[in-house]
């Protein structure tokens with residue numbers, strides 16, 4: 001990483017429109033334990049700016065957007081929109097969702113009108129404004145179509161039209177382009193930026209959640225990075241590049257590298273990577289959902305690469321045609337397992353990673369097993385429980401229930417499935433998916 005992006009301090013932004021002060025959000029796990037998801041969030045969204053919010057999966061980005069727009073209340077702290085306390089959805093703010101969130105039984109026009117219906121706008125005006133929004137977002141001719149007749153890109157246009165029809169002062173977007181194919185996403189991004197630049201929409205500030213570093217640098221004036229477990233804002237980078245931005249411009253590439261660096265600090269990386277002691281509390285460590293084949297594939301690729309054992313993450317993303325976020329899941333796993341380290345936007349293999357890359361299949365399993373037992377308390381715990389049972393078997397549910405003390409049900413299932421995949425590969429235990437039962441291997445493993 002040779003070039004360094006030096007953020008300029010000239011932000012042509014106006015007064016604060018939306019702010020969060022000392023915001024905390026705690027969820028209850030099904031077992032009734034507290035899960036701190038957002039910790040002391042202080043955030044200002046000012047007039048004239050597009051802000052992108054980046055963070056690992058599960059860091060709390062969607063939760064933060066939902067608190068900001070008043071869909072859920074913070075556990076403590078406050079959100080203010082134009083200095084008024086936000087206690088529920090209010091006119092002036094609108095949201096675009098990743099999943100489009102359209103009603104399948106309503107036409108395009110009816111879906112778009114819905115935003116206004118909820119605000120009590122009379123029917124005639126509703127129709128007029130909905131047709132205007134449909135026209136603005138390039139959906140004319142599709143007014144009477146149903147969502148199932150539309151492509152993903154057209155559906156998301158409906159999602160945008162439904163938000164824009166309310167003339168939002170603040171637009172919040174939760175990964176609005178991530179479910180679209182590359183070209184469609186690029187096209188919609190450019191159109192939204194045109195509407196914004198040419199002031200064809202009254203929107204004065206945009207906050208967008210994204211997984212995509214390139215997209216953040218392409219669109220945003222400022223990029224915020226949220227850490228995981230709990231989510232804290234750990235970095236704010238100004239992107240003062242003229243628009244339209246050119247991805248090949250060295251300043252653009254330098255900005256991308258700066259964000260990669262910020263995303264590979266220990267705080268940004270997957271929380272739990274440092275928790276290696278086997279105690280009950282660290283059972284609650286979420287595992288990055290990477291498959292063994294992906295972890296080993298990455299390690300082999302880095303070991304065989306031009307720099308033998310070190311590589312640049314943006315270059316890997318480009319070469320492997322992955323989203324940065326998908327790559328981070330794999331690098332987080334490699335880091336957690338003690339095979340590699342990511343710093344300053346680079347991945348470097350540790351000696352054990354090099355050894356793994358150079359070993360044959362059987363040796364790899366042994367190395368993997370050793371690292372799992374030493375560094376993943378959940379795997380060691382499963383082994384221990386199986387070893388102490390007379391029949392050396394235990395249902396998956398038994399561990400799931402235990403994990404749900406620490407995290408939400410979905411997260412618990414994902415973490416357990418990851419531990420099972422890793423442990424099976426390492427031949428530490430076997431799993432019968434049909435019976436939902438784990439057991440020690442016949443030979444004791």
Ligand SMILES: Nc1ncnc2c1ncn2[C@@H]1O[C@H](COP(=O)(O)OP(=O)(O)OP(=O)(O)O)[C@@H](O)[C@H]1O
Nearest residue numbers: 027028037056057058059060061062063064408411
């Ligand atoms: N209603 C809820 N009850 C309990 N836990 C929840 C709830 N909503 C979210 N969580 C938990 O809060 C954490 C943050 O979730 P959130 O969806 O905000 O993350 P995210 O950064 O948006 O993730 P992604 O990028 O994968 O969409 C996760 O651990 C999730 O399981």
